[in-house]
Every structure is written in structure tokens, then in C-alpha cells.
Amino acid sequence: MLFEKFDSKVFLAPMAGITDCPMRTILNDCGKGNLIAEMAAVNAIQRKNPKSYQIANVKNEPYPVVVQLVGNSPELFADAAKLVADLGAKSIDINMGCPVKKIVNNNSGSALMKDLFLASEIIKSTVNATQLKVSVKFRKGWDNEHINAVEFARMCEDNGASYITIHGRTKSQGYSGEADWNIIGEVKSSVKIPVIGNGDITSPIIAQKRIKETGVDGIMIGRAVLGNPWLLNSVHHYLECGKILQEPTIGEVKEMLLKHIQLLVKYYGEKAGIAISRKHVGWYVKSFYEAKKFREQYTKLNTLTETINLINDYFLRIEI
Numbered sequence: 486m487l488f489e490k491f492d493s494k495v496f497l498a499p500m501a502g503i504t505d506c507p508m509r510t511i512l513n514d515c516g517k518g519n520l521i522a523e524m525a526a527v528n529a530i531q532r533k534n535p536k537s538y539q540i541a542n543v544k545n546e547p548y549p550v551v552v553q554l555v556g557n558s559p560e561l562f563a564d565a566a567k568l569v570a571d572l573g574a575k576s577i578d579i580n581m582g583c584p585v586k587k588i589v590n591n592n593s594g595s596a597l598m599k600d601l602f603l604a605s606e607i608i609k610s611t612v613n614a615t616q617l618k619v620s621v622k623f624r625k626g627w628d629n630e631h632i633n634a635v636e637f638a639r640m641c642e643d644n645g646a647s648y649i650t651i652h653g654r655t656k657s658q659g660y661s662g663e664a665d666w667n668i669i670g671e672v673k674s675s676v677k678i679p680v681i682g683n684g685d686i687t688s689p690i691i692a693q694k695r696i697k698e699t700g701v702d703g704i705m706i707g708r709a710v711l712g713n714p715w716l717l718n719s720v721h722h723y724l725e726c727g728k729i730l731q732e733p734t735i736g737e738v739k740e741m742l743l744k745h746i747q748l749l750v751k752y753y754g755e756k757a758g759i760a761i762s763r764k765h766v767g768w769y770v771k772s773f774y775e776a777k778k779f780r781e782q783y784t785k786l787n788t789l790t791e792t793i794n795l796i797n798d799y800f801l802r803i804e805i
């Protein structure tokens with residue numbers, strides 16, 4: 486397998502506001518796949534910001550979780566690394582790929598792809614702070630005129646990263662266009678540490694094709710998991726056994742959706758949990774009959790009982 490302790494080639498992509506503890510619980514219940522938390526800012530952790538602390542705290546989760554940190558200060562990374570080690574992280578991932586304005590303007594995320602010296606100081610400082618393995622997630626480059634993924638990958642390796650994840654888009658692309666798997670292949674053949682490829686994996690067959698083409702050690706999946714928490718396990722199963730698992734039935738989707746909402750309410754409280762559930766509900770039912778009308782009705786609800794009733798009614802209609 487990828488390296489010591491990871492028992493799957495398949496990784497969940499960290500997604501802020503989405504891959505939280507309830508989502509990870511759901512994914513873990515679906516089967517295999519390595520789980521990564523949403524990014525937590527090192528300066529917010531230092532300020533003891535409750536939301537960031539909650540993101541970084543994975544102590545009560547009964548499965549391994551990689552915790553991702555974002556920021557621009559080597560000292561704060563070291564402090565945050567020590568804290569997340571105490572809070573149960575399995576290993577630490579450093580975000581050097583986020584394209585969001587607020588992050589980039591703070592010289593963090595993908596801005597670090599333009600400052601290899603600072604990026605190397607951050608990696609060294611994080612590696613030296615604890616016994617945990619440290620990985621780095623980055624992009625193809627800043628824009629088409631500044632494609633430096635190979636050089637960046639070597640820098641990560643030279644400064645002690647245990648593995649790297651590369652998303653095959655530039656910062657300027659954001660999430661548009663297609664991920665460039667040629668550059669991912671170039672990165673793979675340029676370093677000795679394991680490389681995880683990321684971008685536009687939507688099925689077991691595409692995952693296997695990308696691994697064959699590039700030789701990457703693992704693949705990371707983000708948006709395709711939304712509303713389809715079975716995907717990580719079905720990709721894992723296909724890579725291991727060559728068999729495609731059956732799609733979930735409508736009844737299974739309903740049960741998963743109900744479970745997800747209940748977990749959100751338990752974790753965030755009823756008001757916030759229901760508010761957060763709205764986007765997930767939209768993803769679960771997106772290809773179903775009269776999904777738009779159902780979503781509109783769902784958006785107006787504020788209590789768990791109301792949402793359960795509406796979901797039961799809706800699925801009763803579409804299952805017939």
C-alpha cells in the first residue's frame with residue numbers, strides 16, 4: 486500500500502464546509518478510503534477560535550483522520566502541529582493549493598507555490614514539530630505562465646514531506662477546465678516519495694485509468710463524493726478486485742440521507758445542522774424526480790422532525 490498505515494489507495498479530498506466529522510462518519514460507514522479533514526488555519530488555532538478547534542479535533546472519531554493545516558508562518562505551523570497531534574490527528578497535511586482569495590491574499594494556500602523558500606520553511610518546521618508524518622497538497626502551478634509542480638514536488642521531498650498530493654489545475658483555473666494528468670505523471674516520475682493524483686475522478690474506471698497512465702500511488706476524490714458517499718469504497722473495491730459494486734437503491738439513498746442529517750444535527754445542534762444539511766440534500770437527490778421542487782420545500786424547514794417527514798413523503802412518491 487501507499488506507505489505504512491494507509492490501507493487504501495483512495496483518499497477523500499479535503500473540502501471546507503463539507504468533509505466534516507458527520508461526513509467522515511458516513512464515509513467510514515460506507516467502507517474503505519482514507520479520510521482527511523477540512524483545512525484549519527494555524528493562526529485561528531493559535532487564537533483558540535472555537536470553529537477551527539472543532540475542525541482540528543478528531544479525537545473522538547474511531548477511524549484515522551488526516552488533519553489539514555493552512556497558513557503562512559512556520560512557527561504557527563509548529564504550534565498547530567503539536568496541538569493537532571494531541572487532538573488525535575493520524576498525520577498532518579499542509580494546504581499549499583487553496584485558490585480562495587482570502588487565503589491567497591494572506592500569503593497562504595496556493596500563494597506558497599510562488600514562494601518556495603517560505604513553503605520549505607513551513608514544511609521543515611511542521612515535520613520537526615511532532616512525530617507525525619507530514620504531507621503537502623498543491624497544484625500544477627500559479628497560472629499557465631508559472632507551472633512549477635515538478636520543482637515544487639522536489640522541494641517538498643527535500644524538506645521531509647512523506648507524500649504529496651497534486652491537483653492538476655493551476656490556481657488561476659480554480660475548479661474550472663480539466664485537471665491536467667500529464668503534469669501529475671511528470672511529478673510522479675520526478676520524486677521518490679508517494680504521489681497522490683487529484684482532479685476530476687468520478688468513477689472506479691477513471692480512477693484505474695489514471696493510475697495506469699501516470700503510475701501514481703493513490704488517487705484523491707472530491708466533488709464526485711458529494712451526494713455519493715459510496716464512491717470511495719466502490720473505487721477502492723474496483724482497484725483491489727476489478728469488480729464494480731452495485732449502485733445504491735433509492736431506499737438506500739434515503740436511509741443514508743436521513744442518517745447524514747441526524748449526524749449533522751447531533752454534531753452542530755438542530756438549527757445549524759439543518760442549515761448545513763440543505764446543500765447535502767441537494768446533492769443526494771440531484772438526479773431524482775422533481776428534485777428542484779423538493780429542495781425548495783426542504784430549504785424552508787428548520788427542525789429535524791419536519792425534515793424527516795418531508796423526506797419520508799418525497800421518497801414514498803419517487804419509490805413507487
Ligand SMILES: Cc1cc2nc3c(=O)[nH]c(=O)nc-3n(C[C@H](O)[C@H](O)[C@H](O)COP(=O)(O)O)c2cc1C
Binds near residue numbers: 501652
Ligand atoms: C467546496 C470545496 C472546498 C474545498 N476545500 C479544500 C480544503 O479545505 N483544502 C484543500 O486542500 N482543498 C480543498 N478543495 C479542493 C479539493 O480538495 C480538490 O483538490 C478539488 O476539488 C479537485 O478534486 P475533484 O476534481 O475530485 O473535486 C476544496 C474544493 C471544493 C469544491
